[in-house]
Amino acid sequence: MTSLRAIVLLSGGLDSSTALAITSREGREVHALTIDYGQRHRKEIEAAKKVARHFDVKSHKVLKIDLAAIAQSALTDRNVRVPTQRTLEEMGRGIPATYVPARNTILLGLALAYAESLDGDEIVIAANALDFSGYPDCRPEFYRAFEEVARLGTKRGVEGRPIRIVTPLISMSKADIVRKGEELRVPWKFTWSCYLGGEKACGVCDSCQLRLKGFKEAGAKDPLPYARRAQTL
Amino acid sequence: MTSLRAIVLLSGGLDSSTALAITSREGREVHALTIDYGQRHRKEIEAAKKVARHFDVKSHKVLKIDLAAIAQSALTDRNVRVPTQRTLEEMGRGIPATYVPARNTILLGLALAYAESLDGDEIVIAANALDFSGYPDCRPEFYRAFEEVARLGTKRGVEGRPIRIVTPLISMSKADIVRKGEELRVPWKFTWSCYLGGEKACGVCDSCQLRLKGFKEAGAKDPLPYARRAQTL
Numbered sequence: 320m321t322s323l324r325a326i327v328l329l330s331g332g333l334d335s336s337t338a339l340a341i342t343s344r345e346g347r348e349v350h351a352l353t354i355d356y357g358q359r360h361r362k363e364i365e366a367a368k369k370v371a372r373h374f375d376v377k378s379h380k381v382l383k384i385d386l387a388a389i390a391q392s393a394l395t396d397r398n399v400r401v402p403t404q405r406t407l408e409e410m411g412r413g414i415p416a417t418y419v420p421a422r423n424t425i426l427l428g429l430a431l432a433y434a435e436s437l438d439g440d441e442i443v444i445a446a447n448a449l450d451f452s453g454y455p456d457c458r459p460e461f462y463r464a465f466e467e468v469a470r471l472g473t474k475r476g477v478e479g480r481p482i483r484i485v486t487p488l489i490s491m492s493k494a495d496i497v498r499k500g501e502e503l504r505v506p507w508k509f510t511w512s513c514y515l516g517g518e519k520a521c522g523v524c525d526s527c528q529l530r531l532k533g534f535k536e537a538g539a540k541d542p543l544p545y546a547r548r549a550q551t552l
Numbered sequence: 553m554t555s556l557r558a559i560v561l562l563s564g565g566l567d568s569s570t571a572l573a574i575t576s577r578e579g580r581e582v583h584a585l586t587i588d589y590g591q592r593h594r595k596e597i598e599a600a601k602k603v604a605r606h607f608d609v610k611s612h613k614v615l616k617i618d619l620a621a622i623a624q625s626a627l628t629d630r631n632v633r634v635p636t637q638r639t640l641e642e643m644g645r646g647i648p649a650t651y652v653p654a655r656n657t658i659l660l661g662l663a664l665a666y667a668e669s670l671d672g673d674e675i676v677i678a679a680n681a682l683d684f685s686g687y688p689d690c691r692p693e694f695y696r697a698f699e700e701v702a703r704l705g706t707k708r709g710v711e712g713r714p715i716r717i718v719t720p721l722i723s724m725s726k727a728d729i730v731r732k733g734e735e736l737r738v739p740w741k742f743t744w745s746c747y748l749g750g751e752k753a754c755g756v757c758d759s760c761q762l763r764l765k766g767f768k769e770a771g772a773k774d775p776l777p778y779a780r781r782a783q784t785l
Contacts, residue, residue: 382618382621382622385615385616389613390666414710419665420666420707421702424664424665424702425664428657429654431653432622432657433622435654436623455705455706456705461704464701464703468694468697472654472689472697473653473688474647474653477647
């Protein structure tokens with residue numbers, strides 16, 4: 320039996336590395352796709368490469384796109400401050416400065432082109448609606464809507480073999496994700512989640528805090544060096 | 553009264569130049585966005601610049617993205633032959649080699665990011681379902697599905713001010729488009745439709761043929777120099 324072919328959007332963070340591990344464990348032929356969109360935390364790209372190698376993926380493509388030229392965000396613009404030391408309640412209030420306009424729509428569009436070119440069956444994206452830091456494009460209904468776009472807008476869709484959008488982490492908490500990653504032996508030391516690109520993870524941006532919270536609740540150890548560990552969570 | 557702000561996807565071809573003219577005539581504040589995705593016909597980029605200047609748009613952004621790295625198509629790969637001298641019936645048979653996987657999904661995703669960053673109200677795309685050369689992502693239902701993605705996946709959507717996807721040419725024939733462009737004085741001499749990037753338009757690729765057919769049926773004169781005018785249409 321031929322295995323299904325999956326294109327995994329791999330940022331190199333905790334979530335997408337775990338999503339890749341899940342997809343690999345399910346017996347898919349995995350093709351990783353990393354989009355270098357000019358994010359501040361460029362360490363992610365290196366992290367993605369290490370994680371892809373670790374899981375011995377069939378292929379790994381890194382595509383550069385200058386998203387900063389068209390999308391304003393604290394993640395792509397060094398003049399905008401990344402919020403730090405926020406409580407969960409503060410994170411839940413509205414959409415944060417780290418929101419990148421239409422980011423996941425663009426990532427999925429690029430993955431869709433790649434999937435169709437490779438005759439891939441599914442696109443895996445590590446979105447997560449629970450600890451989602453307030454991003455609108457991390458909600459399940461967004462992914463169902465995009466799946467319809469993928470069905471209607473591609474040759475494969477017209478041929479009745481639409482490309483599925485798979486969101487294995489959508490209803491998991493960060494602690495669930497850490498537990499799953501531990502089970503699948505995700506090499507945490509290679510992953511990078513911090514929104515800033517320092518030597519050590521900052522420990523105080525939303526992403527670091529959610530990660531630290533996940534490890535704490537899962538009773539696991541995060542091997543990454545942190546500049547600070549002060550948590551408001 | 554403040555006018556609505558429109559982001560117009562401008563390729564520099566006959567269709568998108570006319571869509572821009574329509575949007576401008578409707579009193580919108582026009583921001584043109586051209587995606588240089590490594591298409592063979594690079595003359596389009598220069599055409600887009602001239603057309604944008606002609607209509608005195610508020611801004612014009614050209615964004616480069618190496619689509620050839622992830623999407624196989626005759627338009628981005630010089631090793632794939634662009635079909636020529638096809639009849640309308642042949643064009644209607646299946647999806648042609650010039651189909652770029654997920655192209656319009658990617659273009660709309662990038663326009664969505666740009667629209668949200670500019671607080672734009674609508675995205676204008678010159679898709680056209682009649683003489684559509686068999687592309688699945690030129691059908692009306694695709695655009696309605698993408699509008700839902702835009703509503704669910706953006707900050708503006710969450711705030712109840714979704715960005716609309718506008719397709720002014722969707723049910724027009726090429727002749728209708730030429731007539732509308734004549735009425736709005738679109739500078740045809742600046743536009744470029746040929747899939748090949750030669751000195752003169754080839755006259756025999758699907759795009760040239762549909763353009764020539766449009767001018768002929770509208771009883772208008774195409775000022776572009778053509779290498780050949782042999783038509784199978």
